[in-house]
Amino acid sequence: MTDGIFRQLLRRPAGLTVLVVLGLFYLIAVFADFLAPYSVTDQDLRSTFHPPTALFIEDGRLHVQRYEMHDGENDNAGYRKVPGEGSPISFFAEGRDYRLLGLVPMNRHLFVVEGPDRLYLMGSDQVGRDIYSRLLHGTRISLSIGLIGIAISMCIGFIVGGLAGYFGGVLDNTAMRVTEFLMAIPGLYLLLALRGAFAEDFTPTQMFFLIVFILSFIGWSGTARIIRGMTLSLRNRQFVLAAEVMGQSSWKILWIHVLPNVFSYLIVAATISIPGYILGEAALSFLGLGIQDPSVSWGLMLSQAQNPQVFMEGYWWFLVPGLAIFVTVISFNVLGDVLRDIVDPKQKFLRT
């Protein structure tokens, strides 16, 4: 069943395009260590707010342009090219150690600068960290939080919605009141209140799971309501009644008869809600309540761009993570819409 959806998805130009884009992003997330010349925390206080470095070719090899500091106008220190000087770049060379997929120890990188100069493809931030490297590493958190969060809240949503729709009565009433309660508070206010209940000092891993937990806690209610509605209508269909008469257990009926019938809707609902998780994490990190140094996410990078120097002198490359969030979210939005067109062309259950 999902096989058919996937084939139809590939046949549509919009679907194919966003699948390629998202696939590329996930590849980047997996191979971030290989693609990035520097680590997340690798800083150089002598080259803060460095503009993107120029490249030139000499002796058939690509070189990084050397820069020197100079006093510019208005007492602002600037960077000036040193003509003809620089460091060569070697490809597939050995560099700092890392573990591929967190398992395989490796030290090969796509490119490594041999020499004192630093390569800033997208400039550097206020402590001289490479924005390009941080952007690639940030992909991991921003992209995985959506998938993990949605998996958790879809599970809760299906179990609660399915049980409520199937058994009805007190259970149904309670579940629906709880979802109404969660929906009565504007999302971010609830998010902040929940976040307020936890301490500030967490390890990056703990923080990651805390954010996932909070986002899924908020996110399951919408799914539960849709699933409940669908289970209610499935409940009195012949095949469910037949299964009941034959004495199948309620769990089995939910698992074998209800789940396959709502599965395609679950997938679409999941895709449509993923942007909410990505934006939620970005917003939390942006507010300083989510991912924190030494870890990195796009939201955190944007929060670090809130700096008078960025505003007044226009270091536009600082806003690159915002663009990354934008592209990811728009891809998931388009994917969700295309999937919905395939699964639910009349938009009976899923409307925006």
Place this chain on the structure above:
Amino acid sequence: MKTLIAKRLLILIPMLLAVSLMVSLLMSLAPGDPVTQFEMMPDVDEDYLQRLREDFGLDKPWYVQYFHWLGQVVPFSYDPQAASFFQRFDFTPNFGFSYHYRTEVWDLIVQRLPATILLSLTSLLLAWLIAIPLGVLAAIYKDSVFDRISQMLAYAALSIPEFFLALLALVFAAWTGWFPIGGFTSTEYDFLSPWGKFLDIAHHLLLPTIVLGIGGVAGIMRIMRANFLDNIRAEYVTTARAKGLSEGVVMFRHVFRNAINPLITAAGFAFSSILSGALLVEIVMNYPGIGQLVYDALLQQDAFVVQAAVLMSVIMLMLGNLLADVALSMNDPRIRYD
């Protein structure tokens, strides 16, 4: 209609009780309390801190604190010593005292709430003003270049994070210097003429409104387009055309009024995301609304302020939905709530 309003307002009571209970629990779970920040100060002794905690009731379990708060919050008190009969009754809600701002929480709310309500309404209005004509045109000229472009723009507007847009707006304001950065009014506000006051507030409001409004445009536009398309194919349109009515009358007097119904409900739902968006925009653009208040209060562990601000957001959301339902039944007499 009256039963609808009464019902909704009655539901609000248990909802507010549940929300306030949850917020109290969450705030009590947080490590530390408002007094914790004084522990670091070398010249404050332990006994004083202990006395502070006892005075504020911070040494009691959270549910005791909650019921104490609940007893205070009911906006009604009786003072037999007051001079005249009417002064004996006091209707000011007592939301407690802010540890951080050293003032009544209610005063803070009264200060901040209008700014947020104003921002939400103007951005909702802006979103409607842009989205409805775009949606209608996209539906009338379906599959044209205009339709394609507006759909693409809708996707873009839907996907751009509010805080990113707010950041871009800040950069824009800093570069051009055309707009004030943050604030609700200028420092010289009190000396301005009424017209000048209005312009001053509008000047401060413009950029946040645009930032917040753009996010809302996409959703409304897509719903408007879909509804309009549904209604164009309806039989009453054929009838109207057969009667010889002009195309403009058919589209705007017949189709438009029918197509706008679901939008009114959608406005109620959009209000939730507008309030969330307003929170981010207020924080980034330093706009003194209730969202900024709740964020600052959270960082300071100012429990009563968080409590009051979250409750206000719930009330705003519920009233927004209620207003949408009332407006819907006014636009469409067929709809009855019983």
